Amino acid sequence: MDITVEPQEGPQLAPTSPWRSVRPALRRYPVLAVTIVVGTVVTVLVLAGQGATARWVASVFALAVAAFQSVGMVRDIIKGRWGIDVLAVTAIVSTVLVGEYIASLIIVLMLSGGAALEDFAAGRATRELTSLLARAPRTAHREDDAGTSSDIAIAAVEVGDVLLVRPSEVVPVDAVLLTGPAMFDESALTGESLPVERATGDSVPSGVLNGPAAVRVRATAREEDSQYSRIIALVREAAGSRAPVVRLADRYAVPFTAAALVLAGVAWYLSGDAARFAEVLVVATPCPLLIAAPVAFLGGMSRAAKTGIIVKGGGILEQLSRVRTAAFDKTGTLTGGKPTLEAIRSTFLEPQEMLALAASAEQYSSHVLAAAVVAEAQARGLELDTTDTATEHATNGVSAVFTGRRVLVGKEAFVAGKAAGVETAVLAAGQMGIYVAVDGKFAGTLIMRDPLRPEAKETLLALRGLGVAETVMLTGDAGATAQFIATEAGITEVQAGLLPEDKVRLLQALPRRLVMMVGDGVNDAPVLAAADVGIAMGARGSTAASESADIVIMVDDLGKVAESVRIGQRTVRIAVESIWIGITLSVALMALAAAGHIPAVAGALAQEAVDLATILNALRALTPGRKRR
Structure with a gap:
């Protein structure tokens, strides 16, 4: 199922008009709309004493829907997915043939309303995912040198642009705060309900909601490189997957369909009443198998998104x-990924000079330790050199040449393989060493700690x-x-x-x-x-x-790893549970119908209750549940 957020066009409909609220839904589900109209006409005809005409109208309409449904059923069979619509089509035809035209209309209503019910449940289940997409900003307010702001497309924002973020607006790109302190609502990204205060110079991630006062920020990334854009891309990717348990639900429908047809045939044979066949099939439609599992998995994904x-x-x-x-x-x-420099052990260079050379090389590494070395050098006010000859050796270190001086920074084995005189550093528990060589000679070790x-x-x-x-x-x-x-x-x-x-x-x-x-x-x-x-x-x-x-x-929280496992286990448990609730209730109703205790109309209404029960249970995946010790 694709998740899309369509921009609303035209004037908003007044909420006081029930018809204006219903009309778009009826246009989206035309078969449902026609079924409601036909049902109303049939009701009026019955009340007017025109039972024969009512039966004729309902029967023709139900058979037409069954024929239309059969086209989709054949397509599914060609794709190897049979058993999904067989029961529904058979139930419609059988109820018409035995004169239970009211039941046939209810079955049609159940089928046509099933799509609307699934969309409603899926929309409820994916509310956190869709809210992330809906909040995505489209424009930014860029200030010029005179302090005048103008609206531009978010894609036009460049690194270094000064942006005005008005009250209750979403920060469009990753930035640093220029006018602090300021409060931001980060709940959409992290699940943290309390506002977060940031000071001047603090980084502000895109996607957070500004507080009650306008602020100025300086962009540190373009739209495509900002955190919120990455989240949006991930959410869109997440929307189209079909879980193995969902496919398993499809496979349940095959034996379920066969068992229902056999039971209906046996009930007809033993009772001698063809109506008994229709009564069993009316309560045997496998809608819970088709709806419950997808809703549970969408709910689990939405629950996870809410927690970051x-x-x-x-x-x-x-x-x-x-x-x-x-x-x-x-x-x-x-x-924590924020290592600190505890000591500089140099051999022939001044400690500050060795740190400056090491940091100059580490600028060209993506490793967390490299970033810590660069940050420490900058904090000490050291000037870093640049070069076009730097090479990062994955997981080992960096080599670079600065004004004729060849610098190596990285692991002991990496540096020892290219320089002479490397000495193994004596480290205390929890410390780590970054080895440095200059012009082929061992220059010393940076002692780091990352708790x-x-x-x-x-x-x-x-x-x-x-x-x-x-x-x-x-x-x-x-x-x-x-x-x-x-x-x-x-x-x-x-x-x-x-x-x-x-x-x-x-x-x-x-x-x-x-x-x-x-x-x-x-x-x-x-x-x-x-x-x-x-x-x-x-x-x-x-x-x-x-x-x-x-x-x-x-969010920067390792505890979310355990939380994700817990959400996965609970989602699968609810999905399988919902499938079996639907199967169990349907089998019980089929047994009662086979014994002649459930008329066709009552059975059709009972099946709607089964659908509702399984969907409500599947929606439990949206809730956090109770943590197990």
Whole structure:
């Protein structure tokens, strides 16, 4: 099912006019509209004592709908999906033949209204996803040098533009705040209900809602590179998936159809009354199987979006519910991703000079540690050089040449392979070393520390409570640091010093399936794509990781990993439960109808109640439910 948000055109209809509210719905569902009209005419004819005419009108209309429905049924059979409409068409024809024309009209109403009911339920289930799309800004107010603002298309915003964001407007692109302090509502992105206060110079992500005062911001990204645009793209991608449990519901309809036809035939044979055949089929239509599971999965995806978790498809939720092993990257995933520089150990250079050279090279790396080195150098007021000769060696480090000086920065093995005299740094627990060489000679080590996220231990405990029995760390960092973080977090297995291809190989060899991988960097993209379920920490992570992953967590909270597993398990449980509620109630009604206890008209109305019960149960996937310890 595609999720689209159409711009409303023309004047808004007055809410006080019931007809104006109903008319668009009737135009969207013409068969339903005609059925209501025919039903009204038949009712008037019956009340006027024209029963024969009423029967003729209802029967012709019902048979016409059955013929129309048969066309779609044949198309489904050609596609290998038979059993969906067979019962409905057979029920219409049989009720007409035995004279139960009122029941035939109710069946037609049920079929034509089913599309409207499913759309309503799906719209309710996807309200969080559609609200994200509906909030997407179309224009921005750009200020010129004179301070005059003009409206421009959001696609025309360039990095460095000064934008005016008026009260209760959505911030159009990623920016920094120029006029603080200011309050922003970030609930649409993070699920956090309380407004967030930001000061001058703070970053403001696109998609947040400005508070009661107008503010000025400076754009730090264009529309296509901003966080909210990435979320919109993910939501659109998420909208079209069809979950395995939904396909399973289709397969249930085949034996269900066969069983219903057999039971109806037996009831006819034993009773000698052809009406008994029609009465059984009236309560046997498999609408709950077709509607309940899709609604549950859309509801689960919407529930996840409300908490800052973008799931790219219903099938991902089904996979997520069966995860038994969780693999994690270290830096930026298990750790906070904001390393600090604790010491500079230099050999022949001044510490500040070595830091400036290292930071100049690290500008050309996407690694979290590189960003920390650059930030530290800038905080100390050091001037960084630029070059056109920098090369990033994935997961190992960076090489660059600045005014004739060749600089290497990265792991010990990487630097030792290209420079002489590298000495292994003595590190305390939790520390990590970044090795630096200049002109082929070892220049020293930057001692960094990146502490474990405060929510990491609780997340690992929650995953075990959800049945994820095995946890693994797959990291490119040094073994001692990785082991320290793993022990602190409670991870059972550690694999350190890995290249991206090593991560993929080790993940695929994990014995307890299914396996989910959690990461955030560019180097995690291959293993996220290779995992049964890839989860990207997308709040500060790379676009490559988000594109490769099945799930993107848009808030900087590792606890959302456990929350996503819980949502997946609950969604699948509700979907299967809804299917079996529909089957159980329908079978019970068929048994009563076979025994002659449910007339055709009452049976048609009862089947509508079954549809409603299964849909209401499926919509429970929208709610948070109770957390299990």
